[in-house]
Amino acid sequence: MSTISIYNNANATTRTITVDIFADLWSQTVTNTSSQEMVYYFKFITSATQTDGTKYIPVQVTGLSDLALNGVKQSATNTSAPYASIDAMIEDYTYDFIEGHTANQFGSGCKAQLPMK
Numbered sequence: 708m709s710t711i712s713i714y715n716n717a718n719a720t721t722r723t724i725t726v727d728i729f730a731d732l733w734s735q736t737v738t739n740t741s742s743q744e745m746v747y748y749f750k751f752i753t754s755a756t757q758t759d760g761t762k763y764i765p766v767q768v769t770g771l772s773d774l775a776l777n778g779v780k781q782s783a784t785n786t787s788a789p790y791a792s793i794d795a796m797i798e799d800y801t802y803d804f805i806e807g808h809t810a811n812q813f814g815s816g817c818k819a820q821l822p823m824k
Contacts, residue, residue, distance in 0.1 A: 709728070710726075713755075723753060729748055749793075755823050757821035757824060766800065768796065771789045771791075771796055774799075776812050777817035779817070782799050783799050783806075807823070
């Protein structure tokens with residue numbers, strides 16, 4: 708588990724986003740006789756709210772191709788490329804929580820999400 712703290716200098720408040728990283732031991736699949744594939748999940752949780760007071764729904768990500776905007780686009784950039792690393796994925800999802808996004812951002816078909824309060 709990793710926790711990201713976001714400090715708002717204007718309001719002197721700190722909000723956190725927790726990223727739980729875990730493996731699904733029950734869904735191991737044998738891809739060939741010499742190796743196994745483990746399925747990993749990343750769960751983003753925050754007690755912060757959007758600027759209108761709406762709570763965030765926990766987000767579950769199953770891989771680097773699970774993009775922040777409806778699984779179609781990265782949030783910080785207008786690209787549909789998979790994330791290059793776990794760090795890039797966490798950074799983009801964190802950006803999305805903080806900044807929010809408009810409905811159909813970058814043609815992704817996503818619902819609107821207000822910025823973090």
